[in-house]
Amino acid sequence: MSANQITSDTSSTATPRGYWANYPRFLWQSLRAATDGSPLFYGWMTLLTAVALVGVNGWAHQYASGMIVTHMTDHVSWGLYIANFTFGVGLAAGGVMMVIPAYLYRNRAMHDVVILGELLAVAAIIICTLFIAVDLGRPDRFWHIIPGLGRFNWPISMLTWDVIVLNGYLLINLHICGYLLYTKFQGRTPNRWWYIPFVFLSIIWAISIHTVTAFLYQGLGGRPFWNTALLAPRFLASAFVSGPIFLILTMLILKKIAGIQLPSQAIKLLVQIVRVTILINLLMVASELFTEFYTGAAHSVHAYYLFFGLHGHNALVPWIWTAIVLNVLAAIFFLNRSALESPTWLTIACLMGLVGIWIEKGMGLIVPGFVPSTLHQIVEYVPSLTEWQITAGIWAFGLMVYSVGLKIAIPIFRAASHDE
Amino acid sequence: MSQEQDTKNRDSNSETPQKRAGMELPILGQVSRRTAIKGAAAVAGVAALGVAAAPMLQKTAELSAAEFMQRHFKELTDEDKRIIFERLENEAQEKYDAEVQIGDHPPIRGVRFGYAINLSLCNGNGKCMEACHRENNHDRATQQSYIRIFEMPVGTTDFEQGNTSYDHEVPQKSHYYLPVQCFQCDNPPCVSVCPVEATWQESDGIVVVDYNWCIGCRYCMAACPYHARRFNWKEPEIPADEVNPDQGYLSNRIRPQGVVEKCHFCLHRTRVGKLPACLEACPTGARIFGDLMDPDSNIRWVLANKRCFTIKEELGTKPMMFYFFD
Numbered sequence: 001m002s003a004n005q006i007t008s009d010t011s012s013t014a015t016p017r018g019y020w021a022n023y024p025r026f027l028w029q030s031l032r033a034a035t036d037g038s039p040l041f042y043g044w045m046t047l048l049t050a051v052a053l054v055g056v057n058g059w060a061h062q063y064a065s066g067m068i069v070t071h072m073t074d075h076v077s078w079g080l081y082i083a084n085f086t087f088g089v090g091l092a093a094g095g096v097m098m099v100i101p102a103y104l105y106r107n108r109a110m111h112d113v114v115i116l117g118e119l120l121a122v123a124a125i126i127i128c129t130l131f132i133a134v135d136l137g138r139p140d141r142f143w144h145i146i147p148g149l150g151r152f153n154w155p156i157s158m159l160t161w162d163v164i165v166l167n168g169y170l171l172i173n174l175h176i177c178g179y180l181l182y183t184k185f186q187g188r189t190p191n192r193w194w195y196i197p198f199v200f201l202s203i204i205w206a207i208s209i210h211t212v213t214a215f216l217y218q219g220l221g222g223r224p225f226w227n228t229a230l231l232a233p234r235f236l237a238s239a240f241v242s243g244p245i246f247l248i249l250t251m252l253i254l255k256k257i258a259g260i261q262l263p264s265q266a267i268k269l270l271v272q273i274v275r276v277t278i279l280i281n282l283l284m285v286a287s288e289l290f291t292e293f294y295t296g297a298a299h300s301v302h303a304y305y306l307f308f309g310l311h312g313h314n315a316l317v318p319w320i321w322t323a324i325v326l327n328v329l330a331a332i333f334f335l336n337r338s339a340l341e342s343p344t345w346l347t348i349a350c351l352m353g354l355v356g357i358w359i360e361k362g363m364g365l366i367v368p369g370f371v372p373s374t375l376h377q378i379v380e381y382v383p384s385l386t387e388w389q390i391t392a393g394i395w396a397f398g399l400m401v402y403s404v405g406l407k408i409a410i411p412i413f414r415a416a417s418h419d420e
Numbered sequence: 421m422s423q424e425q426d427t428k429n430r431d432s433n434s435e436t437p438q439k440r441a442g443m444e445l446p447i448l449g450q451v452s453r454r455t456a457i458k459g460a461a462a463v464a465g466v467a468a469l470g471v472a473a474a475p476m477l478q479k480t481a482e483l484s485a486a487e488f489m490q491r492h493f494k495e496l497t498d499e500d501k502r503i504i505f506e507r508l509e510n511e512a513q514e515k516y517d518a519e520v521q522i523g524d525h526p527p528i529r530g531v532r533f534g535y536a537i538n539l540s541l542c543n544g545n546g547k548c549m550e551a552c553h554r555e556n557n558h559d560r561a562t563q564q565s566y567i568r569i570f571e572m573p574v575g576t577t578d579f580e581q582g583n584t585s586y587d588h589e590v591p592q593k594s595h596y597y598l599p600v601q602c603f604q605c606d607n608p609p610c611v612s613v614c615p616v617e618a619t620w621q622e623s624d625g626i627v628v629v630d631y632n633w634c635i636g637c638r639y640c641m642a643a644c645p646y647h648a649r650r651f652n653w654k655e656p657e658i659p660a661d662e663v664n665p666d667q668g669y670l671s672n673r674i675r676p677q678g679v680v681e682k683c684h685f686c687l688h689r690t691r692v693g694k695l696p697a698c699l700e701a702c703p704t705g706a707r708i709f710g711d712l713m714d715p716d717s718n719i720r721w722v723l724a725n726k727r728c729f730t731i732k733e734e735l736g737t738k739p740m741m742f743y744f745f746d
Contacts, residue, residue, distance in 0.1 A: 035458050036454070049465060049468075053468050053469060053472040054472070056469060056472040056473050057471075057472040057473070057475070059476075060472065060473045060474065060475040060476040061475050063475070063476040063479055064475045064476050064478065064479045065654065066652070066653055066654035066655060066677045066678060067636075067651070067653050067654075067678065068653040068654040070653075072653075073653075074641070074647070074649075074650050074651055075647070077638045077641040077642060077651060078638060078642060132637075135637065135638075136635050136636050136637055136678075137634075137635070137636020137637075137638070137651065137652070137677070137678030137679055137680075138634065138635050138636040138676075138678045138679060139635075140480075140483055140488060141633070141634075141635045141636075142635065144492075144616040144618070144633060144635050145615055145616050145635060150492075150616055151492050151616050151617040151633075152615070152616070153614055153615050153616060153617045156612050157612060157613050157614060157615045157639075158613065159613065159615035159637065159639055160615050163615070216639075217642075220609065220613075220642060220643050221609060221645065221735045221736070221737075222609060222643060222644060222645025222646075222732070222735060222737075223642065223645075298578070298580070301580070369642070370642075372580065373647050374644065374645050374646060374647045375568075375570070375579045375582075375600065375646065375647045376578070376579040376580040376582070377579075377584065377647075
C-alpha cells in the first residue's frame, strides 16, 4: 500500500462520514476475525461455550431455588464466588505490569504486546463483575446500586468505591484497546493525546482497584483476620505476580499452539518482574504469619484454623499448604535462571505460581475470615457442586472474551508493526 | 486477518459504493458456506443458552413489575406505602394462605431504646429464642431465631469456650448463660458498609432493613462483629396457622428470598407501647427493656445502679444492649 492511500484514508476518517463508514467495517472485520479460525480455535471456543452454559444453568437453578444451593451459611456468608472475585481483581490489576515497562520506561518491544495486558484487564474485570453478580441474593435488584437510579451509599460504603474503580478501569481499558485497534486497523498512527493520558490513568487506576478491594475486607473491625494494614500491599504484591504470570502463559500458549511468535524480550522482562514480586509477596506472607503465630493472641485463631485446623476442623489445611508449597516452588524456579530457559519449566513454574496465588487470594483469604465466626463458632465451608459449576462457567466466559480479544488484536497489531 | 486482506479492505474503502458492492459479492460467495455454518452455530448457541437458563423462568414470572420498580422505603409516600402493604398482604395470602396486616410503625419522637440482661438470672431456658422464632415469622425447618444463647463456663467471657447447641437440663452447674441478638449499635458497622442504603438506623436507635431494597450482597454480615444478621438462603416456610398476622414492614413480615434480616427490638410491638416478645416470654425476669431518654425507666435504673458491660466494647460499635451480674 502506498503512503498516499494512507493519507487519503486518514483524511477521509477525519470527516464524520468516513467514521460512520469505517467504524462498522472495523466491527464487521473484528466479528469475522473472532469467528474465523483453525479447527483448534473452533474446538477451544466450543469447549468454553459449553462450560459457560453449564455455569448459566447452575446460576439459573440458584436464582430459582435461592442461595441454599450453595454451601454458604450465616456463619460463612461469602465463599467461592467472592474468593474468585478477589483473585480476578488481582489479575486485572496485574495486567498493568505490561503497561508500566511499555509506557513508563518506553520499552519498544513491550509496545507490540502491551495490548495483551489491556485485554487481560478487560476480561478479568468482566469476570469480577460476574462473580459479584452471581453472589447477589437479589440479582433482579442490581439497579439499586446504579448511581442516579438507585441509592448509592458513596463515599461511606467501600463497595460503592469498588463499583466505581472497577467500572472505571473497564472503561479506561476498553477505550485504550478500542482506540489502538481501530486506528491500527485503519493504518493510522494513533494520536498520542487520545490514549497516552489514559494509559497513565490506567496505571494509577490499576493500583486503586486492588487497594479498594483490599479495603473492603481490611476496614472491617469485627474480622481480625482481614483487619490488618498489610492487606492492601499484600494484594498488590500478589497481583503483580499473578498478572504477569498469566501474560507469560498467554504468550507461551500462543507460540506453542497458534504458532504466533511475539517478541521474546517481552517474556524475559515479565519473568524479571515476577522474580521480584514473587519474593515481595512471600516476604509479606511471612511477616503476617510471624505476627499471627508469635503473638498467639485470640486474634490468631483464624490463622491457626487456616494452617493447622481447630478442634478437629481442618477443611482449609490442605488448600493453604498446597498454596504455600506452590508459591515457594514457583519462587525457587523463577530465581533459577537456567530452569526458565526451557518453555516447559517456565510453564510449570507459571502454573504453580498462578494456582498458588489463586488459593492464597481466594479460599485462603476469604473463608478463614469467617471461621471461627465473630462469636467464635466453627462452621466449616466446602463449596457445593453448583458453586463450582457457576465458577467454571464464569472463568470459561472470561477466557472466551480474552481469546476473542487476542484473536482480533494480534493480527491488527502485527500488520501495523509490519507497516512500520 | 492477513496483511493482504487488510490492504484489500482499505482499498475497497476508497472505491465508489457500486464498485465496492461488486467487489464484495465474490467474497460473499467464498464465505457463504462458512457463514451458513457460523449462523447455524450461533442459532444453536442461543438455543442452548435458552435451555440452560430455563430454570429461572418461573421465578422471573413471579416477580411483579410493581415489586421490581419499588423505590427505597424512605422515598415512599403514605399512599405508596398503602399500595405496597396491600400488595404484600395479598402475596402473604397467596403464598402462605395467611391473612396478615402489615403496618408502618414509625419511630416515636424523643425515644431511644435500650436493653439489658441480668446474667445472674438468665438460666438458658431458651424461651426467648422460641418466642422470637414465632413472633418474627422465622422459617420453621431451620429453627431460625434472632437470639442465640451461649452456655459459658464460669470464669471466662471468651465466646470460644461457649456452646450454643446445648441440649440438656438448665442451668448446668458452674455455667452461666449469655443470650445475644442484635445490639442495635449506636455506631453500626453494618449500616456503613451497605452499598445501597438498604439498612439504616432509625431515630429510636433501631437498625432496620428494607427487605424490598436489599440486594443480598451480605457485606453487612461480614461487617457485623456479633453475628447478628441472617440471610434468607431460601424462601421461609411457615404453616398458615402459625403465621403471626401482626406484622411490620420493617420488622417481622415474612421475608423474601435472598435478603438479609436481623433483630429489630420487635419494633411493631415496642413502638406501640408493648414489650419485645423475647422479654415477655422470659420466665426468669432477666430482661429489662425501655426508653433510655426517660429518666424514670427501668433501663435507666439498671444503667445507673448496676455495673453493666457491653460485648467487644473495644471495637467502638457502642452497643445498646447491656449485660450485668447481680
